[in-house]
Amino acid sequence: MGEKRGNVWIAAAGLVVNEADEWLVVKKKYGGLKGKWSLPAGFVQPGEMIDEAAIREIKEETGIDAEIVGFLGMRTGVIRGEISDNMAIFLLRALSHTITVQTDELFTAEFLSKQRLREDRHTSRLLRYLLQLEPFHYFPAHDGLNPGEPFGYTKYSLYFKNSKY
Template identity: 55%
Template sequence: MSNREKRGKVWLAVSGLVKSADGKWLVVKKRYGGLKGQWSLPAGFVETGETADEAVIREVKEETGITCAVKGLIGLRTGVIEEEISDNLILFLLEPQDIGQLKHQENELFEAKFIAPEVLLHEKNASILLRYLIEQNHVSSLPGIDGLNPGDQFGYTAYKLFF
């Protein structure tokens, strides 16, 4: 079964902008897919039983070895592939907890490293989303709100807002 078949017609992915204390951004160079050979932010799909913010922490850890905390929600990238697949990516701002542990997931990535955004902007292999974020010159985010319960009748085991 291909990844497309496994994901169905509606995809929900997450990506994390991880900034180091000195302002560098954590980027990865993928071995596969539409971003093969390009610098992009760590990303992956939300799995069954996890919230989007949990998924981004897991994906960044799996791809780069870096443990992070979510600082907020940056935004949403949404599109339709071949007039059929709804492709959605939620972008989070993350704060690294242990930069000393950087290592890349070799089966999925050529490389992972922290690079200054002004250097990335001039990289010919930087993704369009990465370039757009850098050109904005300021990335704002909405903080997460936890501990709310919309009512037991819904059966939520996790419920978070980003406003």
């Protein structure tokens, strides 16, 4: 399982909300979430920031353009005592409406109401937990804080709780 990515996995997921306050959810064809409503998600690629990975994965899996609103949280775990599995979860706003399902990985993708997700027995545990957290308290992005030299960052984002919230 860990051969392709090594033993440290970094992934990003996005909770995309449209103007009707519906959530963009997907049903995967593989893994522990097979057939369950879950968040669009995937692994960070070399040269990519974790927030960029969330936006890219959403676009690749669903065709939906989205922008980051803030950072919601982090899921982290260890698989079989050897693989560090980490996923950052972002809150995003939908910028487009037409869904194009990436059929290699997904059965379907839809914008669903929170009520429908609460009632559907195929809703994942993570989505059920997120439904309980509303309204969300998230960490917005802060610009202009790139420490630059001597670190050599070419891109940089900081998500930190602002004291005025």
